[in-house]
Amino acid sequence: SMARITHLYRYPIKGLSAEPLDAVTLSAGEGVPMDRVYALARPETVFDDAHPQPLPKTRFLMLAKDEELARVVSRYDVASGLLTLEHPAGRLIADLGSAQDRAAVEDYFATLLADTLEGDRPRLVTGSDGHRFTDVAVVSTEMMRAVSIINMASVRDLQERLGTHVHHLRFRANIYVDDVDAWSELDWVGREIHLGKVRAEVLVPTARCAATTVNPRTGERDIRIPKELQAHYGHINCGVYVAIRSDGMIRTGDSVTLGDM
Structure with a gap:
């Protein structure tokens, strides 16, 4: 056993909070179910839900630019379609199947980010045919549906060098692993790994941005992570993207082993 899975997360709406999972069923060529399937398009962004095209992350509300999003606790219930948003400024429960409720979500963020949006409303969008609003969606369909992995040992190593706590959710990954050497995940690129019984191919390291x-x-900008990574390690990578190559369920506690390609 090379490592083990310690945390699983999905992020139903781009830029909003993580939802922890105990287990998740993965499918070959697909991302984590309900991960980044919604986004809040900036008022000037043109996006066709019926014919979605990948757009740069800058066309949507995102932590890299809109840090106030970090103070919103969001929960999405797939069965009911209800989205709950909580922030010191107010709470909203909305049925995403209702046009009226989706408009209420847009108004909620227009108010919350009034200074940056200048009173204009963002638009809550979702794409057909498995479209996902990942940061790397513009690279390729495979990258759009890639799953992100972070090594908790790497986060701890960075934390020790900085002398301050670095919360693992800064990196907004789907899968967190531990019990493996810090930064060894960067050596997995081009290799096959087994997440429990699910096969995955490690595609590329994850370059970190201002998010x-x-x-x-x-919600404060308190650590310049990309600059610190460059200063301490000579690169801005933390974590890797993988493509899922077989179907199956993974759970927290599952082993992660290196396979052959």
Whole structure:
């Protein structure tokens, strides 16, 4: 056993909070179910839900630019279609199957980000045919549906070098692993790994952006993560993207082993 899975998360709406999972069923060529299937398009963004095209992350509300999003606790219930949003400024429960409720979600964020949106409303969008609003969606369909992995040992190593706590959710990954050497995940690129009984191919390291500068608990920009990574390690990578190559369920506690390609 090379490592073990310690945390699983999905992020139903791009830029909003993580939802922890105990287990998740993965399918070959697909991302984590309900991960980044919604986004809040900036007022000037043109997006056709029926014919979705990948757009740069800058066309949507995102932590890299809109740090106040970190203070919103969001929960999406797939069975009921209900989205719950909580922020010190107010609470909203909305049925995403209702046009009226989706408009209420848009109004909620227009108010919350009034200073940056200048009173204009963002638009809650979702794409057909398995479209996902991942940061790397513009690279390729495979990257759009890639699953992100972070090594908790790497986060701890960075934390020790900085002398301050670094919350693992800054990195907004789907799968967190532990019990493996810090930064060894960067050597997995081009290799096959087994997540429990699910096969995956490690595609590329994950280059970090300004979203990681935002404290996921306070919404403050308090650590310049990309700059610190460059200063301490000579690169801005933390974590890897993998493509799922077989179907199956993974759970927290499952082993992660290196396979052959």
